[in-house]
Amino acid sequence: MALMTAQEYIDSLRKLNTRVYMFGEKIDNWVDHPMIRPSINCVAMTYALAQDPQYADLMTVKSSLTGHTINRFTHLHQSTEDLMNKVKMQRLLGQKTASCFQRCVGMDAFNSVFSTTYEIDEKYGTHYHENFKKFLTFVQDNDLTVDGAMTDPKGDRSKAPSQQADPDMYVHVVERREDGIVVCGAKCHQTGSINSHWHIFMPTISMGEADKDWAVSFACPTDAEGMYMIYGRQSCDTRKMEADASIDVGNAKFGGQEALVVLDHVFIPNEYIFLNGEYEFAGMIVERFAGYHRQSYGGCKVGVGDTLIGAAALAAEYNGVEKASAVKDKLIEMTHLNETLFCCGIACSAQGFKTKAGNYQIDLLLANVCKQNVTRFPYEIVRLAEDIAGGLMVTMPSQVDFSSDTVVGRNGETIGEICNKFFATREGVSTENRQRIMRFIENLCLGAAAVGYRTESMHGAGSPQAQRIMIARQGNIQGKKQLAKDIAGIKD
Numbered sequence: 001m002a003l004m005t006a007q008e009y010i011d012s013l014r015k016l017n018t019r020v021y022m023f024g025e026k027i028d029n030w031v032d033h034p035m036i037r038p039s040i041n042c043v044a045m046t047y048a049l050a051q052d053p054q055y056a057d058l059m060t061v062k063s064s065l066t067g068h069t070i071n072r073f074t075h076l077h078q079s080t081e082d083l084m085n086k087v088k089m090q091r092l093l094g095q096k097t098a099s100c101f102q103r104c105v106g107m108d109a110f111n112s113v114f115s116t117t118y119e120i121d122e123k124y125g126t127h128y129h130e131n132f133k134k135f136l137t138f139v140q141d142n143d144l145t146v147d148g149a150m151t152d153p154k155g156d157r158s159k160a161p162s163q164q165a166d167p168d169m170y171v172h173v174v175e176r177r178e179d180g181i182v183v184c185g186a187k188c189h190q191t192g193s194i195n196s197h198w199h200i201f202m203p204t205i206s207m208g209e210a211d212k213d214w215a216v217s218f219a220c221p222t223d224a225e226g227m228y229m230i231y232g233r234q235s236c237d238t239r240k241m242e243a244d245a246s247i248d249v250g251n252a253k254f255g256g257q258e259a260l261v262v263l264d265h266v267f268i269p270n271e272y273i274f275l276n277g278e279y280e281f282a283g284m285i286v287e288r289f290a291g292y293h294r295q296s297y298g299g300c301k302v303g304v305g306d307t308l309i310g311a312a313a314l315a316a317e318y319n320g321v322e323k324a325s326a327v328k329d330k331l332i333e334m335t336h337l338n339e340t341l342f343c344c345g346i347a348c349s350a351q352g353f354k355t356k357a358g359n360y361q362i363d364l365l366l367a368n369v370c371k372q373n374v375t376r377f378p379y380e381i382v383r384l385a386e387d388i389a390g391g392l393m394v395t396m397p398s399q400v401d402f403s404s405d406t407v408v409g410r411n412g413e414t415i416g417e418i419c420n421k422f423f424a425t426r427e428g429v430s431t432e433n434r435q436r437i438m439r440f441i442e443n444l445c446l447g448a449a450a451v452g453y454r455t456e457s458m459h460g461a462g463s464p465q466a467q468r469i470m471i472a473r474q475g476n477i478q479g480k481k482q483l484a485k486d487i488a489g490i491k492d
């Protein structure tokens with residue numbers, strides 16, 4: 001099948017019986033729901049750009065499995081150039097949506113499960129790799145969006161899965177049958193889950209022998225029987241449901257999405273199982289997925305950062321301060337921080353290597369350094385954007401006020417006239433454009449998009465400490481001590 005258009009992708013979601021709950025109710029027409037639709041538009045952009053000849057080299061690629069032209073979001077990376085193109089594609093999507101476009105978690109799951117299943121089969125003679133290749137061929141040929149579902153609720157963090165008071169705190173096998181397994185549990189924070197056709201479930205931590213039933217990975221259609229999602233709240237989300245608030249929303253077209261995904265006795269046929277009890281491989285999937293996902297942030301957050309830097313520059317221009325050297329310097333600092341993240345994304349890709357299964361893996365140390373910087377720099381970029389924007393980004397009256405004809409003034413002035421009088425700025429700049437840029441900055445710094453730009457930068461792909469553990473493991477301090485000894489003339 002050919003690549004889907006953006007419209008075909010949106011229509012394909014309507015054909016699924018996905019169970020979505022929000023504000024305590026089942027949402028039947030979730031595709032057109034005003035709080036959900038911007039997140040669907042965002043994923044749709046991954047389809048739209050793949051149809052644009054201008055971006056063909058970045059967005060499409062020849063499948064290593066079939067030779068067909070596929071969307072890069074479904075690709076197994078075949079070289080360091082592919083890894084770098086992945087980061088560049090993510091930057092482009094961030095620039096076009098100023099939001100989390102969701103489709104990369106699936107891509108990162110494909111690449112980590114592909115290489116890990118090869119190594120499990122090598123050790124145990126299982127058939128997980130063949131299962132996975134068949135599944136991915138189906139995904140590529142049908143140009144599907146797949147959620148990469150890793151993070152379990154985890155209950156008491158000091159306890160292993162098998163030690164939890166409630167076994168459902170980690171996804172686990174509750175029944176093994178001839179033809180498959182039955183699974184229970186949940187995954188939290190699932191990016192783009194509702195907008196995906198399928199999910200790949202993976203373990204979230206390394207496991208021991210007692211955790212065998214929790215060491216499980218599989219694919220499952222989003223509308224599988226027993227599976228449902230409860231929509232995640234974002235700050236200012238109900239602005240999307242207000243009439244005449246398209247400016248107040250800050251980004252009316254695009255947005256991110258997270259949900260709690262529940263598996264209540266879901267049957268998984270054998271052909272969709274990629275790990276089933278081989279507990280020592282749980283850590284390998286986690287490490288590889290996290291590595292790819294930490295690389296991803298060196299692209300997507302940079303693209304979104306580009307839009308925030310642009311917005312801050314516009315705010316300065318609208319205020320008439322764009323020539324001030326202090327403002328220029330702040331924009332330079334924002335650019336420096338943003339490009340440093342891009343350097344990290346490109347560097348861990350350029351230093352990538354071939355796995356036993358044949359796809360390419362990023363350099364783990366550099367990917368972890370990339371994500372560690374991502375836990376910090378967007379916060380500083382946000383601080384500088386808020387500094388340049390001024391307080392109006394959080395104190396301006398609503399869009400409705402700007403067009404209100406309610407009389408408030410002594411001489412019959414309306415609320416709209418008063419707002420337009422006092423929020424006027426330099427000549428040639430409309431108050432509407434000023435509102436638009438302030439709300440855009442608000443959205444990215446502390447509104448709905450801040451979920452993806454700020455808190456996801458902190459916790460997505462693992463909280464900062466998770467990267468520090470990997471940096472400690474990969475940092476080769478012993479080797480560095482030897483370098484110092486050699487030059488200092490120290491002989492043990």
Ligand SMILES: Cc1cc2nc3c(=O)[nH]c(=O)nc-3n(C[C@H](O)[C@H](O)[C@H](O)COP(=O)(O)OP(=O)(O)OC[C@H]3O[C@@H](n4cnc5c(N)ncnc54)[C@H](O)[C@@H]3O)c2cc1C
Pocket residue numbers: 105148149150151153154157158187188189190191192258451452455456459460461462463464465466
């Ligand atoms: C916007 C967003 C999108 C996301 N998208 C996805 C997605 O698509 N797929 C997916 O699978 N996951 C996703 N995640 C989940 C993300 O990977 C987790 O948030 C992250 O791994 C941290 O887990 P947690 O949120 O449960 O935090 P917690 O585990 O509660 O961690 C909170 C703090 O406690 C510390 N901590 C936790 N456990 C221990 C311990 N045992 N010892 C010492 N300290 C500890 C952590 O270091 C951290 O500082 C997303 C998260 C966010 C915020």
